[in-house]
Amino acid sequence: MSANAPTADSLGNPPPRGDAPATSPEARAQPRSRRRALLLGLLAVLVLGALAWGVRWWLVGRFIESTDDAYLQADSVTVAPKVGGYVAEVLVRDNQVVEAGQPLARLDARQYQAAADEARATVAAREADVARAEADLVQQKANIAQAAAEVTGAQANVRYAASQVDRYAPLVKTGAETEERTAELRNTQTRAATTLAANEAALRAAQVRTGTLQAQIEQARAQLSVAQAAARRAELDLQDTVVRSTLAGRVADRAVRVGQFAQPGTRLLTVVPVQDLYLTANFKETQVGHMRPGQPVTIHVDALPDGALHGSVESLAPGTGAQFALLPPQNATGNFTKIVQRVPVRIHMDIPDSARPALVPGLSVTVDVDTRKHAAQSARAPVAGAAHG
Structure with missing residues (x-):
């Protein structure tokens, strides 16, 4: 290595190349200080965040x-008809909002209308039977009054005939009247007594018939009640041909179609x-x-x-x-987990x-x-x- 070759400084930084100026130690320490401050700030934020999360968990989160x-x-309510019949009309669309009592579908009502008309006619006939029985009872009461009057008249005839017999009996003994006259008076007395007995029997028969007519009236009224119940049932069946919503809501799962035969209980829609x-x-x-x-x-x-x-x-x-x-567990049998x-x-x-x-x-x-x-x-x-x- 030559004496003029650049060497590394004491901090281990490579020597500058060419004619680049040398960097001072203070300039090289500034980036490290900034990184250290950034890391410390980030650590402080994490610590504060964890502390805040822990406090919130202790006060709120754990509860x-x-x-x-x-x-x-x-x-939800499944809509189904109460009576059977062909669907004549569907009155709602899919997802439509409906109110309680609103018609949803209509069944063919012709046979139910005929049954209701027949039931109403039967009620009218039974009402006529009751009226006739009551009229018979009123007439029978008049017959009883007539029979009682006849009994009263017969009793008067019996008393008169008896008085005549008692009147002429002394005259017959003295010879002022004949035996033939006495026999005639006794015969009249006997006929009056017989007529009285007959009238009394007729009165009792009329009184007994009153009870019979009263029983007939009760029977006619019972038959009228049966007819009225049948008429109400027929009217309900006629009304039930219009299928109505029992609550407010929205139509869903509409399966009903015009011309479909719906049995009682068949699901039409929800x-x-x-x-x-x-x-x-x-x-x-x-x-x-x-x-x-x-x-x-x-x-x-x-x-x-x-x-x-x-x-x-x-x-x-x-x-x-x-x-x-539907099938609850039976933990008392077999292995348990x-x-x-x-x-x-x-x-x-x-x-x-x-x-x-x-x-x-x-x-x-x-x-x-x-x-x-x-x-x-x-x-x-x-x-x-x-x-x-």
């Missing part, structure tokens, strides 16, 4: 129970009450220990990524989902009007339940018990 096993639901949506979240059994009705809930709907909804816990199911399955169970929690939602058009049953939701209130009460309960002790 928040979250799950994405949650879906919007509504108590009405979804989208205005009464609620949320069912399936939390793990390890998450519901401090969950109580009334606790606030934050709801993130996948269909609404721009904002969150709010609500409250309405109720917890009385059992896990497995308990109400513990599986974390889930408890359905019903949540009431406060839905703004702007978000309602996008919300329908079945949408996926993420739910955060704030259990701080009950957790704080549970933490203070042992202390209060110890103080009392």
Whole structure:
């Protein structure tokens, strides 16, 4: 190496090449100081961020129970006819908004109209039977009055005939009257007594017939009640040919078509009450220990990524989902493997009007339940018990 060759300085920096000016140690230390300050600042930000996250977790996060096993639901109603017949008219479209009581479909009503007309005619005939029986009873009461009057007249004739016999008997003994006259009077007395007996028998018969006519009236009224019930049933069948919605909502899954023969109970369509949506979240059994009705809930709907909804816990199911399955597990047989169970929690939602058009049953939701209130009460309960002790 020649004596004029450049050499490295004491800090190990390569010597300048050519005629480049030499760099001072202070200039070379400035970049390292800036990097060190930047790293220290970044470290401080990370430490502060971790500290803030830890404080928030301690104060809030550890009380928040979250799950994405949650879906919007509504108590939908399947619409089916009560009577059978061919569909004559479909009155709604797919996804149409309907009100409670609004007609949805109309069946062919001709046979039900004929049955209703026949039932009304039968009712009219039974009403006539009742009126005739009541008229017979009124006439029979008049016959009873007539028979009673005849009995009264016959009694008077009997008394008169007896008085005549008593009057002429002394005259016969003295010879003033003949025996023939006495026999004639006794014969008249006997005929009067016979007539009285006949009239009394007729009166009793008329009185007995009154009970018979009264029974006929009751029978006619019972038949009238049967006819009226049949008429009401026929009217209901006629009214049921118009299939109406039992609640307000939107039409979904419309399967009814004109000309289709619908049996009673055949599904025609479904009405979804989208205005009464609620949320069912399936939390793990390890998450519901401090969950109580009334606790606030934050709801993130996948269909609404721009904002969150709010609500409250309405109720917890009385059992896990497995308990109400079609085939519930039988853990007492065979090998057992513990599986974390889930408890359905019903949540009431406060839905703004702007978000309602996008919300329908079945949408996926993420739910955060704030259990701080009950957790704080549970933490203070042992202390209060110890103080009392």
